[in-house]
Amino acid sequence: MIGTEFLKGQGLGNQLFCYITARCIAKERGCAFGTAGQEQLAVNIHSKKGMYFMDLDLGERIPDEMVPGKEAGAAGAPAESGQPVSGPVLSGQPARRLRRYEEKELRIYQSTSFHDMEHGCYVAGADENLHSLPDDTLIYGNMQAESYFSRYRAEIREWLRVKPEYDTHEFTRDNLCILNVRGGEYAGNPELYLERRYWMHAMKNMRRIRKDMEFIIVTDDPEAARKLLPGLAVYHSDLDRDYVMLKNAVYLILSNSSFAFFPA
Template identity: 55%
Template sequence: MSDRQVIATELLKGQGLGNQLFCYVTTRCLSLQNHCEFAILNREILANNIHSNKGMYFMDIDCGLDMKTEEFSEIYQEKEDRIYLGNSMHDIEHGCYISGADEKLLNLNQSILVYGNMQDEAYFGQYKEEIKQWLKVKPEFDNYEYSRDNLCIINIRGGEYTSNPELFLRRKYWLDAMKVMRQKRSDMEFMVITDDLSAARRILPEVPAYHFDLAGDYTVIKNAKYLILSNSTFAFFPAYTSETVQYIIAPKYWARHNVSDGYWASEQNIYDEFIYMDRKGKLFTAAECREELTAYKQSSHRYQKIGIKLSGIRLLTAKCHAKYLICGDLFVRALRSVKRRISSN
């Protein structure tokens, strides 16, 4: 163990690149704030995950001190607030994650190994210029081919999202956001960057969709002039560190855009740089979203039941609602498939 204070985190199997980068960036920022060393444990799996198995080949990432978990006597798990809802079996059994910033993370005074979501702007917002340097793309991988004044990049997250109707963004969100972008420029064109070409072509068949390698997808998003984002962490840091982007639309309520009546999943995903769109196509600044959420917390019964699992009639009702959402989603998919077949004949 270093004689100096060390703040560390461990990258975990199953994390996507976006989640890994949040843990990395927040850990470095907390160490900077505390004038101490940092360490990224299990660093060999950085960018070796669901997105790619080539590692972080397009950046030079400083992972700090080379340390092991057993060198830390203090371990801290970021707080987790969850509400149990009938959105899905996940939200019924595990709860919907709604946490905001954990103040204890902002006041670390000893060497410690930290685990958690670590996605709140309070953790890293004051170090944006440093983050741009930490996540600087190597020149040979920095793709500006699609950085045009009249081109908006749409980032659609597919994969496991597509089987979760509470999570996979509906076609209306994309169409409403595209309408706003056309108001910005009447000659606006669109292009999709996605991890799932099949899903993207089902939800937005009229927009050309592409899936390049990891560096390609990342840098096309980073160098865009206009962005319409999904509720996925992958696009956050390319958007956040962009030197070109002029306007960013993201889904209000983030991971529960489709079903929320006011809660965020999670509160950590309200960022000053984004404009948020609700299900009616109305736009909100981050400040407006935070103000609304504060009022919601005071009036909503949901926040009075944080951490309380469903039981009895509430559990039965929740399961019925989850099945209803799945059936509704399957019906919409079937209807869309029929329409595509009719139009192709």
């Protein structure tokens, strides 16, 4: 079994990268797939409802006593909505511990940023060791290198299929471009927050494709988005609606946020 753990407070974009990468590595290695912390999926500062708009196959449910460094019942509080867990529970007599593997990372310390001076600028390429991990391993890290999952694009589309009752093409038009502006904690951090010039240049390039191109914003921070790009309509709704608007857009301008990667 190869799997990963959904961590408390982790954003949905990062969780989907961990889920997709671990599932693809398990498929590649011919191993069973499982997940720990299933009650934490899609539960964060943006939403407490859990993953209600997809039927994700989370694989085998890994109990706390099998997670390295955890004791039974130590995974944290369950989702406020009573998010159900899924999949058969892995069990053994006696219970076995899984191996923990941390994806390799590199941090560059540079004087152009207070954050990077203290913590280092996080840089992650592909960790080739993931492709040869032994059975019974949980993978931790950002896990965002495309080489981990690019060969399974068709399967990923099926895994991440949105339930029909949440899917909508209300904002799917040939002359409409959606800007996914990431605000929140990014808005107060100049090292992360994309400046107005980025968006203006991107919209200019879109108008080269279509002179009649129109623009709207989907964001987690409507107040910051209106200050950044006044005059554009701003949308922020439940998790499913924001996700589906990006998924079904004809044209997108993306930010440096993991949330939009898979719907895009």
